[in-house]
Amino acid sequence: MDAKELRELIDVISRSSFTTFELEREGFRLKLVKGAGPDPAAAIQLATGSAPAEPSQAPAPQDSLPPAAVVAQAVNDGLVTVTSPIVGTFYRAPSPGGPPFIEVGSKIAKGQVLCIVEAMKLMNEIESEHDAEVVEVLVANGQPVEYGERLFKLRPMA
Numbered sequence: 001m002d003a004k005e006l007r008e009l010i011d012v013i014s015r016s017s018f019t020t021f022e023l024e025r026e027g028f029r030l031k032l033v034k035g036a037g038p039d040p041a042a043a044i045q046l047a048t049g050s051a052p053a054e055p056s057q058a059p060a061p062q063d064s065l066p067p068a069a070v071v072a073q074a075v076n077d078g079l080v081t082v083t084s085p086i087v088g089t090f091y092r093a094p095s096p097g098g099p100p101f102i103e104v105g106s107k108i109a110k111g112q113v114l115c116i117v118e119a120m121k122l123m124n125e126i127e128s129e130h131d132a133e134v135v136e137v138l139v140a141n142g143q144p145v146e147y148g149e150r151l152f153k154l155r156p157m158a
Contacts, residue, residue: 006030024081079135082126082152084145088119092141100141106134107157114152117145130156 013021013032021032084090092100092115101113108114113125132154139151 078155079153080130080132080156081150082114082128082154084117084147084149084151085126086117086119086124087147088117088124088145090139090141090143090145090151091116091118091123092137102134102137102152104134104137108132108134108154126151128154130154132156 009021009023009030010032019033023030092102094101094116101115102108108128108131110128110131112128114128115126117124117126134152135155136153137151138153139145139149145151
């Protein structure tokens with residue numbers, strides 16, 4: 001997404017009735033919040049490798065750049081986010097008390113099981129789509145997850 005597209009998106013959102021808008025693409029995340037921070041039209045928050053930023057932690061726009069240009073400078077950290085394909089309960093291990101499928105720092109192969117999401121008494125194995133290194137586990141064991149909720153951050157291996 002280039003700076004022009006971002007400016008157009010910000011303009012559309014500022015004229016709409018939305019108060020919050022989020023867009024996530026591989027390696028890029030944008031969150032627009034109306035009425036937050038010093039610019040009441042839209043506050044821009046970026047999450048590049050950590051949990052989503054709170055409004056008070058949003059990066060301050062640089063005086064010489066419009067907000068869209070600041071967003072365009074977001075660092076592409078190269079991480080891939082694994083999301084839940086279904087609503088259910090997240091499990092890190094194949095059985096209660098068993099060792100987790102993966103840990104932060106683990107090297108994993110494409111097709112390797114990352115976790116289980118239980119839905120309607122069915123245990124659905126979530127597999128890696130990449131040879132990668134596990135950078136972050138975003139959900140606690142036994143927690144409910146929604147469709148599209150972020151579960152892991154992985155660093156693909158070349």
